[in-house]
Amino acid sequence: MLISQVELPVSDAVQAARFYGDVLGLPTRTGDGVVEVEIGPSVLLLHPGPVAPGVYHCAITVPEDRFAEAKAWLQERVSMLERDGLNEFALGAPWNSQSLYFAGPDGILLELIARHDLAARSASGRFTSADLLRISEIGLAVPDVPTAVESLQNAFGLAVFGAAAAEFTPLGDPDGLLIVVQDGRPWFPTTTLTPSLGAIAVTIQLPNAGKSLALTANCQVKAA
Numbered sequence: 001m002l003i004s005q006v007e008l009p010v011s012d013a014v015q016a017a018r019f020y021g022d023v024l025g026l027p028t029r030t031g032d033g034v035v036e037v038e039i040g041p042s043v044l045l046l047h048p049g050p051v052a053p054g055v056y057h058c059a060i061t062v063p064e065d066r067f068a069e070a071k072a073w074l075q076e077r078v079s080m081l082e083r084d085g086l087n088e089f090a091l092g093a094p095w096n097s098q099s100l101y102f103a104g105p106d107g108i109l110l111e112l113i114a115r116h117d118l119a120a121r122s123a124s125g126r127f128t129s130a131d132l133l134r135i136s137e138i139g140l141a142v143p144d145v146p147t148a149v150e151s152l153q154n155a156f157g158l159a160v161f162g163a164a165a166a167e168f169t170p171l172g173d174p175d176g177l178l179i180v181v182q183d184g185r186p187w188f189p190t191t192t193l194t195p196s197l198g199a200i201a202v203t204i205q206l207p208n209a210g211k212s213l214a215l216t217a218n219c220q221v222k223a224a
Contacts, residue, residue: 001158001172001173001175001176001177001204001205001206001207002041002042002134002175002176002204002205003042003134003135003136003137003138003176003178003202003203003204004041004042004043004203004204004205005042005043005044005045005201005202005203006042006043006044006045006058006135006138006200006201006202006203007045007046007047007199007200007201007202008044008045008046008047008056008108008199008200009046009047009048009049009050009051009052009198009199010035010046010047010048010049010051010105010106011048011049011050011051011105011106012048012105013030013033013034013035013046013047013048015105016035016046016104016105016106017030017035017046019104019105020035020037020044020104020105021037023077023078024077024129024132025128025129026038026039026129026132033047033048034046034047034048039060039132039133039134039135040061040132040133040134041134042134042135044058044135046105049199050198051106051196051198052196052197052198052199053196053198054141054183054193054194054195054196054197054198055106055107055108055109055187055193055194055195055196056106056108056109056138056139056195056196056198056200057108057109057110057111057137057138057139057179057187057195058108058109058110058111058135058137058138058139059099059110059111059112059113059135059136059137059138059177060110060111060112060113060132060133060134060135060136061113061114061115061118061132061133061134061135061136062112062113062114062131062132062133063114063120063121063131063133064114064115064116064118064120064121065114065120065121066114066121066127066131067088067098067114069126069127069131070100070112070114070127070131071088071100071112072127073126073127073128073131074100074102074112078102078103079102079103080100080101080102081101081102081103081109081189081190082189083188083189083190083191086189087100087101088100089101089188089189094161094162095115095162096115096116096117096174097113097114097115097116098113098114098116099111099112099113099114100112100113101189107193109139109187109190109193111136111137112132113136113137115136115174117174118174118175121133134175134176135176136175136176136177137170137176137177137178137179138177138178138179138200138202139179139181139187139195140178140179140180140181140200140202141181141182141183141195141196141197142180142181142182142183142197143182143183143197144182145165145166145167145168145169145180145181145182146164146166146169148180149164149169149171149180152171152178152180153171156204156206157206158171158172158178158206159171159172159173161173161174161177166182167181167182167185168180168181168182168185172204176204178202178204181195183195183197
């Protein structure tokens with residue numbers, strides 16, 4: 001599953017463009033106040049507007065064989081989030097991943113994730129923003145996780161990744177995941193940052209679907 005586009009509000013489009021373009025070095029364009037950020041085949045569209053309480057969560061895939069380089073690159077640019085004195089986090093099956101977390105505009109919880117179940121992308125030279133491969137995960141906060149998951153599965157036929165839980169259920173595969181989370185449940189690795197129920201629109205591409213599919217806030221779904 002490819003997360004091809006994510007649309008979010010930002011309180012300050014100029015500041016957001018500077019962060020994604022100047023700090024992270026991603027290709028960034030601004031037109032009519034909207035900031036368009038390219039992350040490989042994925043696009044992050046940031047619209048100026050009111051930002052609801054809580055924070056969004058977005059993960060970005062990095063090559064699984066360049067995690068240490070990704071960490072060194074990131075440390076030169078931002079302060080990484082810690083938990084119990086750690087600033088990198090490894091998960092076993094089914095995730096088989098390593099992650100780094102940091103804050104972006106409006107407090108968005110950003111993550112660089114190396115997934116060991118994806119083919120390594122050997123590359124020479126210094127790690128750069130070109131090694132930020134695509135949007136890997138997007139968080140979807142909902143009042144009722146099982147109901148939202150059922151709606152998404154009925155609409156898209158998405159598989160549960162790992163195990164379903166009443167407060168947290170990932171849908172998709174290592175290429176792209178929708179993280180359906182209960183409103184009020186803190187985002188890892190923090191104990192205080194809770195998900196935003198604000199406006200969000202996500203477009204995904206599924207194998208053999210023949211078209212893109214889009215979902216909006218509160219997991220309302222439609223064909224794109």
